[in-house]
Amino acid sequence: AQSVTQLDSHVSVSEGTPVLLRCNYSSSYSPSLFWYVQHPNKGLQLLLKYTSAATLVKGINGFEAEFKKSETSFHLTKPSAHMSDAAEYFCVVSDITGNQFYFGTGTSLTVIP
Amino acid sequence: DAMVIQNPRYQVTQFGKPVTLSCSQTLNHNVMYWYQQKSSQAPKLLFHYYDKDFNNEADTPDNFQSRRPNTSFCFLDIRSPGLGDAAMYLCATSKPPTGYTEAFFGQGTRLTVV
Incomplete structure (x- = not known):
């Protein structure tokens, strides 16, 4: 079975400082992993995805994530937080068929001016 | 642009009065999903269609039904x-079977029951 665990329910950073949102996964095969962002009252927008090509994945808005098989992790980072980054972030893993998506419980990111 | 469109964005309904939420897609994706998302929670899958095949989650209440008259709706x-x-009710689409295709989400419909 596939699952993801987001290690922090809330993260607070100052504007201009680095962002780290942590995600660990569990999968019996080489997983497909995704990070989505959700702003209030909006749908989910894909930030980036891991598709077994490069382990360091670059996404939109300056975000990136590194797939580490030995640590079963897929942490999301950004060098410098912007006020517009304040949102809810979900780490997601899909099953081997690609039909099912399993969500983490989400991390709420607050950016302090 | 190809996308997933949900209507309406906000819906108010009365307790016990049937309501229908709609989703359309221009991506020609095989799979369409409905998720329920309550405040400060992750989206919860209600059911999905793979083409015309309906797949209900075991814990989805009977009160919730779905229809897919064609690929787009x-x-x-x-x-x-x-x-x-x-x-918040979220519609999403995807196009397996590569296993590496993300889900594309609509903007959601916020349902209020009064």
């Missing part, structure tokens, strides 16, 4: 909404 019917059904 999918509807969520709530037969007798209760106060506990107030939530």
